[in-house]
Amino acid sequence: xxxxxxxxxxxxxxxxxxxxxxxxxxxxxxxxxxxxxxxxxxxxxxxxxxxxxxxxxxxxxxxxxxxxxxxxxxxxxxxxxxxxxxxxxxxxxxxxxxxxxxxxxxxxxxxxxxxxxxxxxxxxxxxxxxxxxxxxxxxxxxxxxxxxxxxxxxxxxxxxxxxxxxxxxxxxxxxxxxxxxxxxxxxxxxxxxxxxxxxxxxxxxxxxxxxxxxxxxxxxxxxxxxxxxxxxxxxxxxxxxxxxxxxxxxxxxxxxxxxxxxxxxxxxxxxxxxxxxxxxxxxxxxxxxxxxxxxxxxxxxxxxxxxxxxxxxxxxxx
Numbered sequence: 001x002x003x004x005x006x007x008x009x010x011x012x013x014x015x016x017x018x019x020x021x022x023x024x025x026x027x028x029x030x031x032x033x034x035x036x037x038x039x040x041x042x043x044x045x046x047x048x049x050x051x052x053x054x055x056x057x058x059x060x061x062x063x064x065x066x067x068x069x070x071x072x073x074x075x076x077x078x079x080x081x082x083x084x085x086x087x088x089x090x091x092x093x094x095x096x097x098x099x100x101x102x103x104x105x106x107x108x109x110x111x112x113x114x115x116x117x118x119x120x121x122x123x124x125x126x127x128x129x130x131x132x133x134x135x136x137x138x139x140x141x142x143x144x145x146x147x148x149x150x151x152x153x154x155x156x157x158x159x160x161x162x163x164x165x166x167x168x169x170x171x172x173x174x175x176x177x178x179x180x181x182x183x184x185x186x187x188x189x190x191x192x193x194x195x196x197x198x199x200x201x202x203x204x205x206x207x208x209x210x211x212x213x214x215x216x217x218x219x220x221x222x223x224x225x226x227x228x229x230x231x232x233x234x235x236x237x238x239x240x241x242x243x244x245x246x247x248x249x250x251x252x253x254x255x256x257x258x259x260x261x262x263x264x265x266x267x268x269x270x271x272x273x274x275x276x277x278x279x280x281x282x283x284x285x286x287x288x289x290x291x292x293x294x295x296x297x298x299x300x301x302x303x304x305x306x307x308x309x310x311x312x313x314x315x316x317x318x
Contacts, residue, residue: 003175004223004233005056007153007221008222008271009048009060009061009153009221010081010156010219011219012215013065013212013213013217014062014064014121015064015121015122017062019122020121020122023121024120026312026313027096027097027143028083029144031139031141032048033059034275034289036289037294038063042290043305045062050275053281054284055136056271059153063218068212069213069214070214071123071213071215072208073125073159074207074208074210075210076210076259076265077210077212078156078158080157081125081217082127082128082155084153085150086147089147089148090116092148104117110182110185111187115129115130127154129154135151154197157199158202159207160203161207162203162205162261163203166261167201169240170201171188172240173233176188177189186201201262218265219265222269223271224268226272227254227270230256237258242258244256245257251277251278253269285310286310
């Protein structure tokens with residue numbers, strides 16, 4: 001059985017798109033590797049932040065549905081996204097975030113790792129986690145020095161009514177490995193967690209139902225090598241009693257969607273062809289890129305999208 005390879009990307013819902021760009025590029029120093037639209041709602045941006053190359057496993061993406069009310073974490077809606085940072089940089093990041101007026105929590109330890117919780121401008125719960133042996137491609141134009149830049153995704157946290165069902169699905173269907181328990185949290189990873197990407201699950205039979213809205217995660221996408229690997233995992237998902245979508249061409253990758261037994265929306269996303277298939281690597285994210293089937297509607301789409309100042313220029317306390 002070929003397991004999934006780790007997390008491909010995580011997609012969340014935000015409010016004002018300029019505020020989103022200001023935070024993730026201007027403060028966190030991630031690269032906007034793709035400025036596109038939600039293919040199911042093309043009058044809404046889809047913004048992708050990652051390392052310099054948009055390497056699978058480094059991308060955090062957003063739908064700016066600023067007309068929605070505040071979302072609610074709970075069953076079906078993950079609680080937090082953790083981003084990996086280099087070992088020894090937690091103090092730098094705490095100082096930087098406080099400098100820009102970001103809401104920062106108390107430093108803590110999880111599974112032997114140093115963690116700094118914080119909130120993005122629209123209430124999404126983030127955590128910066130120090131890691132070792134994690135490679136990413138630094139972005140030369142980032143406001144953050146290369147040796148301190150965010151290395152990509154680390155983990156996501158989710159709550160379920162019944163841990164046993166989700167745990168069995170994660171291990172038997174996706175091929176993840178149980179890596180241990182700390183307090184109420186149970187960690188699952190891929191290939192022993194060597195990729196540095198995990199999902200942490202907590203059981204709570206009394207948890208509230210989550211609700212999509214501004215400031216919460218929409219879905220978690222898992223990496224598969226190619227379409228053959230995707231089909232193989234999709235067959236296992238169906239055999240486990242989960243309904244899946246057909247394969248959907250997202251142009252930069254192929255996608256299949258389904259909900260795991262606890263209700264969280266999962267995706268299987270292929271590693272290729274990647275974000276550089278339609279843009280020069282040196283100019284990723286600088287202009288609006290549409291998949292070929294939406295290109296004939298460019299004028300109509302552009303008329304509905306607000307302008308974005310890029311790269312952002314920030315002042316302290318932003």
